[in-house]
Amino acid sequence: MQPLTTVPDDAVVVGYDFSTGGVKALAFDLDGQTLAEVRLTTDLWTEGGVSELNLNQLEGQAHAATRVLAARLQQLGRLWDWSVAGISATHHSSGRIDHDHLQVRRAICWNDPSLAAYQSEGLARLGGQVRARELTGGPWAVRYSLSHWVKDEATLTREAWKKTWRILPHGSLAAGYLTGNFDQTSISSAASTGILDLRSGKYALGMLDALKSPENRDMVRAQLPPILDMNTPVGSLDKGICLSCGIEPANAPLIFPVSDDQQAGLAGGGAVEAGQLAILLGNSAVVNASASAPPAGDDLDCMRLNWGPYLWMRCYTNGAQFLDRILGHNPDWEALDKAARATPSGCAGTSVLPFMHPEPSLGVSVPRVEWTPVEPSDPGTRFRASLEAIAYLIAAGVEAHERNGQKITRISVSGGIAKSDLMLEILATLLNRPLERLRSFEGPALGAAAAALAGLESYRRRQAGNNEPYTVADAVARMVRFREPALPQPAWRDSLLAGYQAFRQKAGIGN
Numbered sequence: 001m002q003p004l005t006t007v008p009d010d011a012v013v014v015g016y017d018f019s020t021g022g023v024k025a026l027a028f029d030l031d032g033q034t035l036a037e038v039r040l041t042t043d044l045w046t047e048g049g050v051s052e053l054n055l056n057q058l059e060g061q062a063h064a065a066t067r068v069l070a071a072r073l074q075q076l077g078r079l080w081d082w083s084v085a086g087i088s089a090t091h092h093s094s095g096r097i098d099h100d101h102l103q104v105r106r107a108i109c110w111n112d113p114s115l116a117a118y119q120s121e122g123l124a125r126l127g128g129q130v131r132a133r134e135l136t137g138g139p140w141a142v143r144y145s146l147s148h149w150v151k152d153e154a155t156l157t158r159e160a161w162k163k164t165w166r167i168l169p170h171g172s173l174a175a176g177y178l179t180g181n182f183d184q185t186s187i188s189s190a191a192s193t194g195i196l197d198l199r200s201g202k203y204a205l206g207m208l209d210a211l212k213s214p215e216n217r218d219m220v221r222a223q224l225p226p227i228l229d230m231n232t233p234v235g236s237l238d239k240g241i242c243l244s245c246g247i248e249p250a251n252a253p254l255i256f257p258v259s260d261d262q263q264a265g266l267a268g269g270g271a272v273e274a275g276q277l278a279i280l281l282g283n284s285a286v287v288n289a290s291a292s293a294p295p296a297g298d299d300l301d302c303m304r305l306n307w308g309p310y311l312w313m314r315c316y317t318n319g320a321q322f323l324d325r326i327l328g329h330n331p332d333w334e335a336l337d338k339a340a341r342a343t344p345s346g347c348a349g350t351s352v353l354p355f356m357h358p359e360p361s362l363g364v365s366v367p368r369v370e371w372t373p374v375e376p377s378d379p380g381t382r383f384r385a386s387l388e389a390i391a392y393l394i395a396a397g398v399e400a401h402e403r404n405g406q407k408i409t410r411i412s413v414s415g416g417i418a419k420s421d422l423m424l425e426i427l428a429t430l431l432n433r434p435l436e437r438l439r440s441f442e443g444p445a446l447g448a449a450a451a452a453l454a455g456l457e458s459y460r461r462r463q464a465g466n467n468e469p470y471t472v473a474d475a476v477a478r479m480v481r482f483r484e485p486a487l488p489q490p491a492w493r494d495s496l497l498a499g500y501q502a503f504r505q506k507a508g509i510g511n
Contacts, residue, residue: 001477002470004030006460007453012078013479014085014253015449016065017442018174019261020044020053020093020109021283025065026445027073027082030453032479034440036072038065044109051112055095055103055173062177063241070245079246082253085178085237086452088264088444089171091303091315092143092192096164096223097173101182104164105156107173108148111284111317113358115147122150122210129298135206137198138294138302138310142360144194145169146210149220153212161216167223169193171258179235179255185225186257191303191311193224198294198304201227228257230306230451231458231469256455261444262288262313263305268414268447269438270480272473274309275409277401279394279427279435280443281417285319287397288312295404299361306451307472312406314397317357319390320416325356325369326386337422339380340387345426346495347385350376353507354389362396362509372506384426388496390417391427392503398431412436413486414443424486430496434485450475 009030017024023040040061045052073079095107108115119142126132132140140146145167152161166182169189176182190196195207203224208217228234236252243249259267266288269278273290280286291310294302301313327336352375355368376382402408413435417423428435440446450472457470503509 002474004457004470004478006464007083007457010081011083012073012081013449013453014069014082015445015447015452016085016087016174017261017264017445017448018058018061018087018089018170019283020051020090020111023061023065024442024445025069026442026449027069027078028446028449028479030478032440032446032481034442035076035078036069038068038072040065045106050114051109052106053093053095053109053170054106055097058107058173059177062174066178066237066241067245070247074246080251084254084256084452084456086256086448087171087174087258088261088448089169089174089258091260091262092145093170094145094148094167094193095173096160096167097182098163099165101176104160105152107170108151110143111357115151116142116360118150118154119147122146125212126207126210132207135204136194136196139298140194141301145192146194146207149216150210153216161219164219164223166225167220168225169258169260171260172225175234175255175258178237178241180238181235183225184228184234184257186228186230186259186306187304188260188263188306189258190227192260196304198302198310201304230257231455231462232257233455233459254456256452257306259306259448259451260303262286262303262311262315264444264447264451265414266290266305266311266447267450267472267476268440268443268445268480269412270436270476270482271410271412272307272476275407277398277408277411278443279411279413281319281390281413281415281423283320285316285390285393287314287394287401289401289406291406293405297404299400300404312401312404314361314400316359316361316393316397318354318359318393322354322356322390323386323417326382333420336379336383337420340384340422343380343384344495345492346499347381347388349373350381350385351499351503352385352389354386354393362507364507387420387423387426388499389503390423391430392500394427395430395500396504396509410436412438412482414438414441416441421486425489426492426496428486429488429492430500432488432493434487436485437483439481439483446480450479453479
């Protein structure tokens with residue numbers, strides 16, 4: 001790990017985490033300890049079977065989170081130490097704005113269930129996944145922004161198409177609301193459009209042949225934002241925001257290019273080198289990996305990291321939302337854990353399919369929350385069976401990474417569900433390997449902060465005539481800390497393997 005040479009030891013680094021479930025802003029010291037935080041809710045538009053985010057709400061969230069976080073840092077006497085901020089935001093979610101930075105269309109979210117039909121239509125027009133791979137080096141996944149634009153051809157007015165100045169991903173919009181600079185995106189966010197050539201880091205405009213109208217293709221070309229290098233700041237925190245927060249504009253913190261939440265989760269999970277996996281157990285359940293090449297097949301999402309390597313991803317919609325449905329909000333976690341530990345591994349044959357929402361990557365096209373043989377009333381059985389179901393989902397994702405050529409060297413785990421030691425022991429046993437546990441459960445926010453620290457140090461070095469970069473790996477080594485690993489429980493393994501095979505068969509998951 002390189003030492004910092006331009007960033008002082010008392011610097012405060014902020015990580016924003018904009019998700020479809022809520023917004024967090026956390027201030028960290030350079031050892032990754034949380035100094036202050038603020039959490040806000042998000043309301044999505046779901047009428048008509050969609051999942052969309054109002055951009056006016058996003059603007060308010062960005063400003064409110066900053067105002068409250070600044071007040072809390074001021075109370076601690078640390079506001080003046082705030083040097084830099086990074087942003088994590090949902091992959092693939094994107095919206096349209098006009099020249100006044102006002103919403104033309106809400107952001108279509110990554111989990112919008114209406115997109116599959118439009119992607120199929122666009123793939124047929126493009127020439128299939130073979131053509132997508134030729135142009136970008138990876139597959140076109142349903143949730144990519146290109147699917148949004150195919151949908152826009154069917155649903156957006158001609159006036160709205162022409163009124164659009166920029167089509168921007170979730171994080172680039174947030175960065176714009178914080179800095180006033182909307183004319184930017186990052187490699188990580190551009191990869192989520194589905195039209196980035198993952199090999200060159202440039203837009204593969206031939207992918208726009210998926211659109212029916214040549215005029216629409218031309219408009220999208222003009223509406224795409226420039227791609228910023230990760231070590232070039234988007235800008236300083238907006239002067240008006242600074243004045244409202246008690247920050248001297250001349251000392252405003254810099255905002256660096258966005259990490260989509262999967263990149264941020266990798267960095268926050270300490271998984272920035274090829275072969276390292278980061279599992280995020282949050283509202284969604286995600287298996288991410290850094291890799292030196294694209295996956296061999298088309299059953300994983302493939303993106304590009306701001307610092308160079310590829311990112312492989314299997315993202316499940318069904319995570320903490322499923323647990324909330326089964327257990328209710330604010331359950332007594334300690335009592336549930338005790339009851340579940342008293343329940344035998346495999347729950348004596350009781351199991352559940354956790355599909356509150358469709359899961360296209362597994363071929364699950366409709367919601368399926370199904371208990372076998374019957375839904376139990378015992379809290380311990382309900383909890384343990386639910387944790388085992390999530391572990392089975394994750395195991396299928398890990399297997400997909402291995403099947404596509406990933407040579408796994410380490411797996412780390414973060415997210416709210418990772419607070420459960422029992423969950424991690426079940427998963428470690430099923431995967432038959434130790435799982436590295438993070439001290440912080442805020443993987444994406446911490447990862448965004450670490451990427452911003454790397455950007456700031458490299459940017460300041462470059463200004464001083466020193467072109468040696470301070471890498472994300474250096475920043476992660478400085479800020480990301482691990483606890484003792486979660487270890488496999490050999491006595492549970494046979495029952496979990498049997499449960500996993502039964503789960504695959506019932507859910508219809510192929511090899």
